[in-house]
Amino acid sequence: MALPSKKIVKEIKVDIEKCTGCRACEMACSAFHATPRYSTINPAKSRIRIVADEIRDEYVPLRAADYTPSECTGRHVYLINGKEYSECSFCGASCPSRDYFVEPDSGLPLKCDMCESVPPLAEPMCVQVCGTDALTYVEREEDREQKVQPKRGQIEVGLEYLVQQYGIDAVAESLNELARVKKA
Amino acid sequence: MRYAETGFNLEIDLSRGSIEKVQTDPRETALYLGGQGMAAKILFERVPAGTDPFSPDNLLIFSTGLLHGTPAPAANRTVVNTFSPQTNLMSHSLFGGFFGPELKYAGYDRIIIRGKAPDLVYLCIHNDKVEIRDAKHLRGKGSTETGDLLKKELKDQKVQVAAIGLAGENRVYMASIEHNHASAARGVGVIMGDKRLKAIAVRGTREVNIAKPAEMFQVCQDIHQKMAASNDCGDWMATDEDDSFHHNHFAWGNARTRIKNYWSDELQERWTRWKYEHMDRQTGCYNCPKKCRNVINWPGKPRFGYKCFGKDTYHMAAFLELDFSYEILGVAQEYGVDSYATPQVIAFALELLEAGILTDKDFPGMPADSRGRFFYLLEKIVRREGIGDILANSVSHAARLIGNGAEAFDHNTTKKFEQLPIKLGKLNPAYFLMIATGEKMSITQIEGSFPQDPLPTPEERKAFVDKWEAVPDEKFKKYFMEWVKRSDISDERTCEIVDWNEAMHYIDDSIGTCGFVSSFRGQFGGGVPYHMNNIPQIIALATGMEMDKARLWKTFQRIRTLVRAVNVKRGLRRKDERPPEDHWAVRDEKYEQELLSKYYAFKGWNEQGIPTRQTLELLDLDYVADELEEDGILSADETGSAAQPVAEPAKI
Numbered sequence: 001m002a003l004p005s006k007k008i009v010k011e012i013k014v015d016i017e018k019c020t021g022c023r024a025c026e027m028a029c030s031a032f033h034a035t036p037r038y039s040t041i042n043p044a045k046s047r048i049r050i051v052a053d054e055i056r057d058e059y060v061p062l063r064a065a066d067y068t069p070s071e072c073t074g075r076h077v078y079l080i081n082g083k084e085y086s087e088c089s090f091c092g093a094s095c096p097s098r099d100y101f102v103e104p105d106s107g108l109p110l111k112c113d114m115c116e117s118v119p120p121l122a123e124p125m126c127v128q129v130c131g132t133d134a135l136t137y138v139e140r141e142e143d144r145e146q147k148v149q150p151k152r153g154q155i156e157v158g159l160e161y162l163v164q165q166y167g168i169d170a171v172a173e174s175l176n177e178l179a180r181v182k183k184a
Numbered sequence: 185m186r187y188a189e190t191g192f193n194l195e196i197d198l199s200r201g202s203i204e205k206v207q208t209d210p211r212e213t214a215l216y217l218g219g220q221g222m223a224a225k226i227l228f229e230r231v232p233a234g235t236d237p238f239s240p241d242n243l244l245i246f247s248t249g250l251l252h253g254t255p256a257p258a259a260n261r262t263v264v265n266t267f268s269p270q271t272n273l274m275s276h277s278l279f280g281g282f283f284g285p286e287l288k289y290a291g292y293d294r295i296i297i298r299g300k301a302p303d304l305v306y307l308c309i310h311n312d313k314v315e316i317r318d319a320k321h322l323r324g325k326g327s328t329e330t331g332d333l334l335k336k337e338l339k340d341q342k343v344q345v346a347a348i349g350l351a352g353e354n355r356v357y358m359a360s361i362e363h364n365h366a367s368a369a370r371g372v373g374v375i376m377g378d379k380r381l382k383a384i385a386v387r388g389t390r391e392v393n394i395a396k397p398a399e400m401f402q403v404c405q406d407i408h409q410k411m412a413a414s415n416d417c418g419d420w421m422a423t424d425e426d427d428s429f430h431h432n433h434f435a436w437g438n439a440r441t442r443i444k445n446y447w448s449d450e451l452q453e454r455w456t457r458w459k460y461e462h463m464d465r466q467t468g469c470y471n472c473p474k475k476c477r478n479v480i481n482w483p484g485k486p487r488f489g490y491k492c493f494g495k496d497t498y499h500m501a502a503f504l505e506l507d508f509s510y511e512i513l514g515v516a517q518e519y520g521v522d523s524y525a526t527p528q529v530i531a532f533a534l535e536l537l538e539a540g541i542l543t544d545k546d547f548p549g550m551p552a553d554s555r556g557r558f559f560y561l562l563e564k565i566v567r568r569e570g571i572g573d574i575l576a577n578s579v580s581h582a583a584r585l586i587g588n589g590a591e592a593f594d595h596n597t598t599k600k601f602e603q604l605p606i607k608l609g610k611l612n613p614a615y616f617l618m619i620a621t622g623e624k625m626s627i628t629q630i631e632g633s634f635p636q637d638p639l640p641t642p643e644e645r646k647a648f649v650d651k652w653e654a655v656p657d658e659k660f661k662k663y664f665m666e667w668v669k670r671s672d673i674s675d676e677r678t679c680e681i682v683d684w685n686e687a688m689h690y691i692d693d694s695i696g697t698c699g700f701v702s703s704f705r706g707q708f709g710g711g712v713p714y715h716m717n718n719i720p721q722i723i724a725l726a727t728g729m730e731m732d733k734a735r736l737w738k739t740f741q742r743i744r745t746l747v748r749a750v751n752v753k754r755g756l757r758r759k760d761e762r763p764p765e766d767h768w769a770v771r772d773e774k775y776e777q778e779l780l781s782k783y784y785a786f787k788g789w790n791e792q793g794i795p796t797r798q799t800l801e802l803l804d805l806d807y808v809a810d811e812l813e814e815d816g817i818l819s820a821d822e823t824g825s826a827a828q829p830v831a832e833p834a835k836i
């Protein structure tokens with residue numbers, strides 16, 4: 001099936017000067033992804049985390065991206081307006097070097113799904129609750145690159161790794177859950 | 185399943201080194217909510233009447249509010265209660281930030297600490313893993329420095345730390361407990377230090393359950409948005425650079441001197457420049473869209489955050505300008521001292537020097553200028569060195585220790601606690617009652633729902649009441665419409681107004697909501713997001729408990745009366761309920777005492793300010809009546825001399 005040549009890119013713009021580190025976004029993301037919806041609050045399960053260091057005046061809202069099995073061997077240190085930020089402060093990977101973006105109980109990686117839901121939200125939940133406008137939502141059209149379909153073998157290699165890491169039960173459970181959500 | 189609360193207390197005995205996780209009774213939540221309400225119950229039941237605050241039997245309780253960890257915005261005030269050596273009464277202390285919610289996510293509603301550790305320790309909580317750890321390496325470390333070191337030690341940036349500085353370690357009565365740039369004042373750091381507890385580090389990754397999820401989330405998001413858009417909540421002093429009010433009206437030095445035309449445009453321009461040239465940003469607290477805290481980075485000094493009148497106390501006590509407060513506040517934060525009481529203690533000492541009651545010999549090596557003297561005395565106090573060892577016991581106790589006429593300079597305390605430096609002309613009846621009978625020790629913790637002053641025209645008053653959603657009863661609109669001159673209001677109305685003011689604080693401090701969006705803020709503008717008309721619904725949605733306005737009002741009365749009983753058990757009586765003698769220039773002892781009697785009667789208390797058995801029983805506090813009778817504080821025949829049985833919730 002030919003894919004349309006344009007795609008919609010959903011973007012959350014982050015103005016770190018405006019972020020107060022209030023973590024309302026963490027609260028709301030965890031509520032939105034609870035089952036049943038809003039039934040439990042647990043910022044540790046949020047797909048957005050505030051990398052905050054009040055003492056050094058660092059407040060970076062960070063959105064959960066992909067899982068990575070190993071941490072970087074080298075990191076940049078960014079100097080922005082006279083303050084030092086580790087590259088990790090801008091990296092959304094759920095990574096063994098820290099406990100951001102992993103399910104606290106199962107250890108499985110968490111990933112931002114842009115609050116995909118039926119019916120769709122007008123704006124992602126974290127954006128809706130951010131009272132300081134540190135987070136704003138934009139949709140942008142972008143040319144789609146011709147995507148190479150992965151070969152079956154590649155998927156299996158990836159799965160094999162996850163099975164090693166977490167055991168077959170945990171992986172099967174999250175695959176089922178993922179399938180349920182995606183097909184819903 | 186428990187909703188909104190976890191249903192567990194963490195019980196720590198520092199003498200024995202024991203740690204227990206104890207399930208609580210949900211029926212108690214229905215009666216006392218959480219926060220200060222539950223803490224009062226625990227203190228009443230578990231600390232015998234004569235217990236010295238420095239005894240291992242004194243408890244130090246860190247409580248979450250009932251709504252902490254739920255979607256309720258600005259529910260983040262951690263409450264700290266204990267018995268204070270300064271007042272010998274129940275200490276009431278709050279701090280904002282992130283600690284309370286984190287504790288709840290770790291699975292606890294409160295931490296109850298008794299005993300004393302043999303040497304400095306810290307408490308480390310990560311969900312079910314709780315340890316008492318050695319803290320000798322943190323001795324003498326600053327409060328936020330300690331937080332920083334613990335985050336490194338525990339390899340976790342997300343732990344929330346509450347710590348004492350040197351002042352707490354040395355059992356300075358004015359010692360605070362600091363958490364990032366938030367501070368728990370009013371006499372709790374001293375007990376944390378006495379228990380040799382340097383810090384508590386907490387990290388929680390557990391769930392808080394919500395009884396009615398979708399409705400609760402929606403209601404809270406509506407409030408959140410209203411808060412973000414409204415100027416009627418949060419701390420306007422964070423952005424309003426015109427601070428003429430405090431500087432022209434409050435007293436300088438040892439709460440002594442008023443400088444009526446102090447403020448000027450030129451000054452405002454200069455101070456504003458100082459602020460914005462050194463302010464890193466404004467921040468707030470957990471799950472709140474407001475930005476009340478200004479974070480200042482003053483060259484060569486520790487970074488600090490301040491709120492509200494906290495930026496004025498040091499320079500006003502020292503007769504200096506804002507740059508001095510900016511210079512000293514970071515240092516004071518690291519030592520961990522109460523920024524309301526401490527400057528008064530220092531100014532008091534300098535007055536004694538001027539009066540010849542203390543002499544130069546008491547201040548060896550002290551610089552001649554005010555700036556240098558304040559830094560000098562701060563150092564002496566937090567180290568309890570020389571005269572600092574006496575001053576560290578607060579104005580009231582220091583005055584008695586110094587003697588030789590020093591007592592007369594202790595002119596701004598009530599219940600031995602330093603009050604805001606307000607010296608006015610004519611008695612304000614509502615303020616008389618609030619300062620006299622308040623048990624939260626600072627007027628900021630008592631006032632707040634009914635405006636401080638009438639509006640000049642009927643049109644303005646009408647416009648005000650028309651949008652006044654916060655009133656618990658329509659009668660308050662009538663009172664406001666008919667109120668023209670500040671002190672010209674009936675005693676009955678005064679009692680009701682004071683009662684409403686108190687109610688909101690007692691509720692906030694039990695559910696954990698911040699006064700800037702609730703109890704303290706309605707007096708300025710009226711449009712607070714939290715009030716008697718929506719809090720019951722929020723409690724019900726979060727907890728699944730039955731709650732409505734009448735029930736919540738009765739709960740306030742129960743908690744308020746219980747706090748009174750806690751203090752009565754420790755000796756609080758009518759004679760202690762006196763605002764500073766010079767708070768108003770013109771006083772009328774007879775009228776004041778009549779008003780006080782009326783208020784006691786209104787509250788269902790006897791002539792000594794002791795709740796009667798009838799009142800206690802109406803509030804389901806029979807066990808309190810029994811104990812007060814057993815202790816001989818209430819006599820058995822005193823079934824209720826109160827003029828009216830106030831405890832009827834139907835009044836609202």
Ligand code: SF4
Pocket residue numbers: 028029032046047048063064111112113114115124125126127
């Ligand atoms: S977009 Fe949705 S899923 Fe992603 S971080 Fe924000 S709230 Fe969470």
Ligand code: SF4
Pocket residue numbers: 018019020021022023024025026050061129130131132133134135
């Ligand atoms: S809600 Fe907005 S201001 Fe608050 S922490 Fe998240 S991004 Fe920052």
Ligand code: SF4
Pocket residue numbers: 258260280281417418419467468469470472473474475476477698699700701
């Ligand atoms: S209103 Fe201000 S002080 Fe209160 S919780 Fe919000 S940010 Fe903190």
